[in-house]
Amino acid sequence: SYRTGPFAAGGIAFADGYADYFTLLNERDGGIGGVMASVPECETAYNAEKGVECYEATKAEGALVYQPLATSITYQLIPKVEVDGIPLHTMGYGRTSAKNGEVFRHTFNYPVNYWDGASAGVNHFLDLNDGSLEGRKITLLHFNGAYGKEPIPTLEALAEKHGFELTTIAIDYPGQEQKSQWLQIRRERPDYILFWGWGVMNQVAVQEAANIGYPMENFMGIWWSGSENDVLPAGAAADGYKALAFHEMGSDFPVFDDIQTYVVDAGKAAGAGDQIGSVLYNRGLYAAFLAAEAAADAQEATGEPEITAAMMRDAMESLEITAQDMEDAGIPGFGPVFSVTCQNHGGDGLASVAQWDATAQEWSLISDFFPSDGEVVNALIKADSEAFAAENDITPSCD
Amino acid sequence: MLYREAGDFKTSYPEDSQTFPIAFDRWRYWAVLAIAFLVIPFVINDYWASSLMVPFLIYAIAAIGLNILTGYCGQVSLGTGGFMAVGAYACYKLMTAFPDVNIVFHVLLAGGITAAVGAAFGLPSLRIKGFYLAVATLAAQFFLVWLFNKVAWFYNYSASGQINAPERFIFGTAVTGPSAPAWAQYLVCLVFVTFCAVLARNLTRGSLGRSWMAIRDMDIAAEIIGVNPLKAKLTAFAVSSFFIGISGALFFAVYLGAVEAGDSFGITKSFLVLFMVILGGLGSIFGSFAGAAFLVILPVFLKIIGVDVLGWPTEMVAHLQLVIVGALIMFFLIKEPHGLAQLWRLAKEKLRLWPFPY
Amino acid sequence: MSADFLYGIEVIINGLMAGVLYALVALGFVLIFKASGIFNYAQGVMALFAALTLVGVMEGQVPFSHVINAVFGTEIHHFGWEVPALLAIFVTLMVMVLFAWLVQQLVFRHLVGQEPIILFMATIGLAYFLEGVGDLMWGSEIKTLALGLPQGGSLVVEDWTAGLGGDDFYGFFIDKLDMVATLVAIVLVAGLIGFAQYTKQGRAMRAVADDHQAALSVGISLNFIWVLVWSLAGLVALVAGVMWGAKSGVQFSLSLIALKALPVLMLGGFTSIPGAIVGGLIIGVGEKLFEYMIGPMVGGATENWFAYVLALIFLVFRPQGLFGEKIIERV
Amino acid sequence: MLDDTKTETLLEVNNIEVIYNHVILVLKGVSLSVPKGGITALLGGNGAGKTTTLKAISNLLHSERGEVTKGSIMYRGDRVQDLQPSDLVKRGVIQVMEGRHCFEHLTIEENLMTGAYTRTDGAGAVSADLEMVYNYFPRLRERRKSQAGYTSGGEQQMCAIGRAIMSKPETILLDEPSMGLAPQLVEEIFTIVKNLNENEGVSFLLAEQNTNVALRFAHHGYILESGRVVMEGPAAELRENPDVKEFYLGMSEDGRKSFRDVRSYRRRKRWLA
Amino acid sequence: MLDEGYVTADGRQIGGVMMDMRGITLRFGGVEAIKNISFDIREGEIRAIIGPNGAGKSSMLNVISGFYNPQEGEVWFHGKRRPPMKPFQVARQGIARTFQNIALFEGMTVLDNVMTGRLTQMKSGMLAQAIWKGKAEREETANREVVEKIIDFLEIQAIRKTPVGRLPYGLKKRVELARALAAEPKLLLLDEPMAGMNVEEKEDMSRFILDVNDEFGTTIALIEHDMGVVMDLSDRVVVMDYGRKIGDGTPDEVRNNQEVIDAYLGVAHD
Ligand SMILES: Nc1ncnc2c1ncn2[C@@H]1O[C@H](COP(=O)(O)OP(=O)(O)OP(=O)(O)O)[C@@H](O)[C@H]1O
Numbered sequence A: 001s002y003r004t005g006p007f008a009a010g011g012i013a014f015a016d017g018y019a020d021y022f023t024l025l026n027e028r029d030g031g032i033g034g035v036m037a038s039v040p041e042c043e044t045a046y047n048a049e050k051g052v053e054c055y056e057a058t059k060a061e062g063a064l065v066y067q068p069l070a071t072s073i074t075y076q077l078i079p080k081v082e083v084d085g086i087p088l089h090t091m092g093y094g095r096t097s098a099k100n101g102e103v104f105r106h107t108f109n110y111p112v113n114y115w116d117g118a119s120a121g122v123n124h125f126l127d128l129n130d131g132s133l134e135g136r137k138i139t140l141l142h143f144n145g146a147y148g149k150e151p152i153p154t155l156e157a158l159a160e161k162h163g164f165e166l167t168t169i170a171i172d173y174p175g176q177e178q179k180s181q182w183l184q185i186r187r188e189r190p191d192y193i194l195f196w197g198w199g200v201m202n203q204v205a206v207q208e209a210a211n212i213g214y215p216m217e218n219f220m221g222i223w224w225s226g227s228e229n230d231v232l233p234a235g236a237a238a239d240g241y242k243a244l245a246f247h248e249m250g251s252d253f254p255v256f257d258d259i260q261t262y263v264v265d266a267g268k269a270a271g272a273g274d275q276i277g278s279v280l281y282n283r284g285l286y287a288a289f290l291a292a293e294a295a296a297d298a299q300e301a302t303g304e305p306e307i308t309a310a311m312m313r314d315a316m317e318s319l320e321i322t323a324q325d326m327e328d329a330g331i332p333g334f335g336p337v338f339s340v341t342c343q344n345h346g347g348d349g350l351a352s353v354a355q356w357d358a359t360a361q362e363w364s365l366i367s368d369f370f371p372s373d374g375e376v377v378n379a380l381i382k383a384d385s386e387a388f389a390a391e392n393d394i395t396p397s398c399d
Numbered sequence B: 001m002l003y004r005e006a007g008d009f010k011t012s013y014p015e016d017s018q019t020f021p022i023a024f025d026r027w028r029y030w031a032v033l034a035i036a037f038l039v040i041p042f043v044i045n046d047y048w049a050s051s052l053m054v055p056f057l058i059y060a061i062a063a064i065g066l067n068i069l070t071g072y073c074g075q076v077s078l079g080t081g082g083f084m085a086v087g088a089y090a091c092y093k094l095m096t097a098f099p100d101v102n103i104v105f106h107v108l109l110a111g112g113i114t115a116a117v118g119a120a121f122g123l124p125s126l127r128i129k130g131f132y133l134a135v136a137t138l139a140a141q142f143f144l145v146w147l148f149n150k151v152a153w154f155y156n157y158s159a160s161g162q163i164n165a166p167e168r169f170i171f172g173t174a175v176t177g178p179s180a181p182a183w184a185q186y187l188v189c190l191v192f193v194t195f196c197a198v199l200a201r202n203l204t205r206g207s208l209g210r211s212w213m214a215i216r217d218m219d220i221a222a223e224i225i226g227v228n229p230l231k232a233k234l235t236a237f238a239v240s241s242f243f244i245g246i247s248g249a250l251f252f253a254v255y256l257g258a259v260e261a262g263d264s265f266g267i268t269k270s271f272l273v274l275f276m277v278i279l280g281g282l283g284s285i286f287g288s289f290a291g292a293a294f295l296v297i298l299p300v301f302l303k304i305i306g307v308d309v310l311g312w313p314t315e316m317v318a319h320l321q322l323v324i325v326g327a328l329i330m331f332f333l334i335k336e337p338h339g340l341a342q343l344w345r346l347a348k349e350k351l352r353l354w355p356f357p358y
Numbered sequence C: 001m002s003a004d005f006l007y008g009i010e011v012i013i014n015g016l017m018a019g020v021l022y023a024l025v026a027l028g029f030v031l032i033f034k035a036s037g038i039f040n041y042a043q044g045v046m047a048l049f050a051a052l053t054l055v056g057v058m059e060g061q062v063p064f065s066h067v068i069n070a071v072f073g074t075e076i077h078h079f080g081w082e083v084p085a086l087l088a089i090f091v092t093l094m095v096m097v098l099f100a101w102l103v104q105q106l107v108f109r110h111l112v113g114q115e116p117i118i119l120f121m122a123t124i125g126l127a128y129f130l131e132g133v134g135d136l137m138w139g140s141e142i143k144t145l146a147l148g149l150p151q152g153g154s155l156v157v158e159d160w161t162a163g164l165g166g167d168d169f170y171g172f173f174i175d176k177l178d179m180v181a182t183l184v185a186i187v188l189v190a191g192l193i194g195f196a197q198y199t200k201q202g203r204a205m206r207a208v209a210d211d212h213q214a215a216l217s218v219g220i221s222l223n224f225i226w227v228l229v230w231s232l233a234g235l236v237a238l239v240a241g242v243m244w245g246a247k248s249g250v251q252f253s254l255s256l257i258a259l260k261a262l263p264v265l266m267l268g269g270f271t272s273i274p275g276a277i278v279g280g281l282i283i284g285v286g287e288k289l290f291e292y293m294i295g296p297m298v299g300g301a302t303e304n305w306f307a308y309v310l311a312l313i314f315l316v317f318r319p320q321g322l323f324g325e326k327i328i329e330r331v
Numbered sequence D: 001m002l003d004d005t006k007t008e009t010l011l012e013v014n015n016i017e018v019i020y021n022h023v024i025l026v027l028k029g030v031s032l033s034v035p036k037g038g039i040t041a042l043l044g045g046n047g048a049g050k051t052t053t054l055k056a057i058s059n060l061l062h063s064e065r066g067e068v069t070k071g072s073i074m075y076r077g078d079r080v081q082d083l084q085p086s087d088l089v090k091r092g093v094i095q096v097m098e099g100r101h102c103f104e105h106l107t108i109e110e111n112l113m114t115g116a117y118t119r120t121d122g123a124g125a126v127s128a129d130l131e132m133v134y135n136y137f138p139r140l141r142e143r144r145k146s147q148a149g150y151t152s153g154g155e156q157q158m159c160a161i162g163r164a165i166m167s168k169p170e171t172i173l174l175d176e177p178s179m180g181l182a183p184q185l186v187e188e189i190f191t192i193v194k195n196l197n198e199n200e201g202v203s204f205l206l207a208e209q210n211t212n213v214a215l216r217f218a219h220h221g222y223i224l225e226s227g228r229v230v231m232e233g234p235a236a237e238l239r240e241n242p243d244v245k246e247f248y249l250g251m252s253e254d255g256r257k258s259f260r261d262v263r264s265y266r267r268r269k270r271w272l273a
Numbered sequence E: 001m002l003d004e005g006y007v008t009a010d011g012r013q014i015g016g017v018m019m020d021m022r023g024i025t026l027r028f029g030g031v032e033a034i035k036n037i038s039f040d041i042r043e044g045e046i047r048a049i050i051g052p053n054g055a056g057k058s059s060m061l062n063v064i065s066g067f068y069n070p071q072e073g074e075v076w077f078h079g080k081r082r083p084p085m086k087p088f089q090v091a092r093q094g095i096a097r098t099f100q101n102i103a104l105f106e107g108m109t110v111l112d113n114v115m116t117g118r119l120t121q122m123k124s125g126m127l128a129q130a131i132w133k134g135k136a137e138r139e140e141t142a143n144r145e146v147v148e149k150i151i152d153f154l155e156i157q158a159i160r161k162t163p164v165g166r167l168p169y170g171l172k173k174r175v176e177l178a179r180a181l182a183a184e185p186k187l188l189l190l191d192e193p194m195a196g197m198n199v200e201e202k203e204d205m206s207r208f209i210l211d212v213n214d215e216f217g218t219t220i221a222l223i224e225h226d227m228g229v230v231m232d233l234s235d236r237v238v239v240m241d242y243g244r245k246i247g248d249g250t251p252d253e254v255r256n257n258q259e260v261i262d263a264y265l266g267v268a269h270d
């Protein structure tokens, strides 16, 4: 996790959610299948070297799954986990083409990835326009780095398919000054803006959009650009801003009562306890839930309470999240229903759209979970993962 | 009693200008080398290699490089990160373009390419001095990182802009890629470090080194007594960048295996290496090692104390770590502005005089 | 007038405004450099720290509550009161003065007469330290600065100028916050110039910058002068922190604005207060225009490096910056 | 000429030891005293420790990593070793440092004004003194608006002395004022020193290589060698001492000897024997 | 006209003109530091430049060593007009100097400082130096021998390995002289070599200067304020005042020149 450094604000909530869920399982249920879960946390400050250091330091302790929460660390770990045989879960980030489990045996990125996100965003705009974006202008405003550049090929493919005009505008790290980008947007008046930002870039972008009077409902961020942190500094002006999501918002779920009772009141909360119910907290919790489910599956499948990384991997590869699973965990309808296979480490790419309500100060989903354009996305994934396989002498296979 | 110059007479000038004029020093360094080459490879494991030894050795190369520029030639540079990136990307392009050539040559060539780039960015140093130059080198830092981010050719058009080190072998053992054994990675870095240190030592004791130091101490006077400032500064930039390029190449290929320019070679890297040089001691090769060791080990050590021993929340430890590292840096600078190397020298000087106080 | 031309003008105007914001940060550097030859890298972090403190005081946060809670297992966060903005600003200023005093007593007093690079490194150490302390003290989540500064494009200006171009032109966009910043900057700069040139302390400050030893020998107390300039730099940091914090919320990234200020400094000259302003304006306009005209051709996001390269080009012709004191080269 | 025994002692240095960098012992027990209203000369070859002594007195050693490890320094009977340099200036002791040390980027006039930094007696008195300094050094008036960094060595020396005068001191520690000055100017500066001493009652402690001039103007002298005082006495006596004559004044039995004659000539210092 | 040289009072033969300054004018902004000055320096002579502070003496040396380019006038060296060149190129023509405010390389030892004086003589390339063994080492040794001779000559053996920052003033001056000599110059420029020295040390310095002139036949131009030294050592003296030349000739001529007495000496020196 990273609770320090430029992206601390996002890192804290996620880490709290992740840790609290496991604490809850330990406190309430006595662990997973009777085995206490331990969640060692390393502070990486979003820094690749520290990530690697952490990985090396902890892998010998029998780690079951890694959740690095930074795209760059993911890239370093992908080859390492193949050798060490430990699964890596990059939920909604990381290397998109890792969805192809034939090439990336140990890397999982269910339930959604960036290319799904790009496609989902376009789908949403399609919905708003009765299925046609012919002649519309869509601008991708993105972080000038690996993360921000991920959606470009997908969007280019989609632009061709749907006949909209795509422009991309890059913002360099850290993105405190975006005047020129927004003046450009003001001049060109795109119909829609898709936004791939992280950290301070988000807050400034939302603020600047408000400043130039851009209609907020046409401005949509990826899920990493859609937390309370991103919209609060802009105040009322942020009302109506949208962001993609792949899980529910708010604390209106039974699990939160349990967290209050077993974790917060017991004084075992990971952080200050002030993040509960925030978007990123929920995301951390959701990630923890998925990991816990896989672990439980592994125990079930092998009949052994003490599972190994290899068992964990196999369980992740056959993971199936049903409505019942979520119900049992106290989070009914929290995320999409999906399943993982060896060919598909990325789930079904179901995403949803959330919108910010500045008066109520809360995010809420305004759509169901809907699929991405699998045709476009999967073709791209295939191409990219095969290129990787060729470069690294991997024979794609499923056994 | 062992540590005396007296009785250690030199009868020729070459002997007098050798690296370690005092016999005891000489023996000690041979011992260190012997341990480094003959003992450590057999005991090292993944954790030690990848979180301590390999980064230490790689940073030591970068620190030697920067020390040549800043410590010997007096030109402060904040572009180290950018130059490491040049080394890394050059190495990547070479590795993928000529997969059959041994990686050692790729790394050396990457150093050479970086040297050329460094010399080009060194040109303004003829006019610009001191902190103005330091800030100007940031232009290199930001421009290079931007370039590697923008021009897809550098990362072979991969979707994410990351570069990944393919697996390469030396004498049949993998040294890059995920399955490279720890000892091999360590040994490769060690060989390069030794090579660089010897090179740096030779260059700094000869006429080139003296013209660098002359420029550092007083550039006008140096020019008037016959030092060509253009040549001195550009060679310093080139040599320094050569080392930094090698370290960037190793950093990418051997240590991390995958990098993204903005993330791994940002300005924090420049500062980190500069810290190593200053804490270690400007104008001292030993200091480069000391500084690198100090700054690689310290955070790991603090983390172990804070998280594993005291059991504090990681975030608090991380913040405390910042506080402690910051405070220690200030403390050291106050205690001994000339770095760990100077502390070492003073200790030796005392030892030489021992048992007399002065 | 054609819309394209007018948009160009708009870019220039906005560049000027952005430049003022850069200059605000650069000013802090100039003050300290002028008085002590210290290149204070911590200026950005000081801005962050000042803004954090301001928010913390206003909201009645308990300092170090995270640490206290973690170590003693307590659950305290707020004092339960809110402090009015003006009082909070005053308290923050006092904190910055205290900070200045501590920095002087504990660090720079012991480094008198050291080489500039050593001092520079010490300020980076200070930056780390202060960053850690700021986070421990107030927590690292994003905070909103509610000083009630106006924000958003000025409709008045927009309506007024909309008629200038054809249908394609929507009128000039000028951010109200930028206008406030410009005003504040003008006042600040005028005050500081007056101080440095025409007061005894200002003269002493410049003397100290030239030769520490000689300054000591004529009875100037380095301690006092340095505490003074660090306090002034703290004030400037607070202003910068407020202006930038209003845009983006108060958070770690505020400390990175130092990087935007460096090329400004280099261009204007490290020792010149007016230079900081002029440098800021040139950089602001230059980078915005470049991004506007050339940016799209090379893929954009040029602002980070362009400012540096622009400054570098200027420096090749004037090695001491536009207004910097001439580097005296004699033998 | 002043009578040593009657006047009050202003400054008293007692057996001090100074160490640089924790290892280099430079002063090995130096004692001297400066009487009120006197001109005391501190003579000695290069590296004898004159500068170090002066810096020890004005507390400027600290920033050079030097420290006084033994002995005491008293001014008007108070121990002043632990004061800040600026406190010492406030008490009326100011040093003109060796090698001029003007503030390069300030103009000559600004340089002079910094001298008045510690004064509290109003702008009028300060500008009167400024006028006085300009009268002593007309050359400075001509160049008052130039940056000190661009003035010649001699001008800088005048500036440094003028700056010290501006603080209205009681005691001036003057380190090698004649270095690099034209002969005429050396005379002038010493005459000014003498005037200040006689008219304003300023006491001087003067480190000098130019023994000839120094002994002509001083009342009392100390000769320092390798960190020890090897000889002291009234200036007139020192001038007559044969060793001093030979080694510091460059005189042989038969008047001044030529620098061309030094070739094959070896000397021996009697007091070291 | 003394075209083919002259014989000095103590019987040394002085050669033809080596350095000829013709109508030199040097301005800094508004300040005219040197105003249309011409003079020459002859092979083998000791030439002094004197004058009040700020007269432009150091500036004149700076013109000779190429650090300042005069706005007007020509510099002739060995009978050829010298085009404007960089200081290091001038140094390579065999002109070495010392500085008024010592300009030693503080971070280096005495030995290294003196060795820098030989940089103009050292030719081995970067690669050779990186490898060290062989060419570079031989060259280093050869040059070291020259330098050690100079160190012996100036009697600074004892401080060979001391960093110069720690040395007292007088020794620094001597090291600076050593550095200049190491270049084996044809023309040696000394800017106040004896400032800040006592008589004993001045005597030593005088001896060195005379020996250098004698043994190596080096031509010397020196600036000095000690009239005793100037009058005793130099063959001919140029006197400057406010950038103008007010006198030029043998010490005796100069010392009796009324203008020189008024402007500089104050009283007639014996
Ligand atoms: N900063 C320093 N560090 C180490 N040694 C020093 C330092 N400053 C002076 N010294 C040593 O102290 C001794 C005395 O020096 P000092 O400058 O006091 O002599 P001085 O009598 O003033 O000589 P001079 O006439 O040349 O000015 C010298 O040997 C010198 O090398």
Ligand SMILES: Nc1ncnc2c1ncn2[C@@H]1O[C@H](COP(=O)(O)OP(=O)(O)OP(=O)(O)O)[C@@H](O)[C@H]1O
Residues within 6 Å of the ligand: C329, C330, D150, D151, D152, D153, D154, D155, D180, D182, E028, E031, E033, E051, E052, E053, E054, E055, E056, E057, E058, E059, E060, E100
């Ligand atoms: N780089 C420069 N810029 C401006 N003015 C200068 C510069 N160098 C010298 N001067 C001026 O030129 C004049 C001559 O200076 P110079 O240093 O040559 O004098 P000098 O004869 O060597 O005097 P001194 O005996 O005091 O050393 C002085 O008035 C000085 O201020």
Ligand SMILES: [Mg+2]
Residues within 6 Å of the ligand: D050, D051, D052, D098, D175, D176, E169
């Ligand atoms: Mg002295």
Ligand SMILES: [Mg+2]
Residues within 6 Å of the ligand: D152, D153, E057, E058, E059, E100
């Ligand atoms: Mg001069």
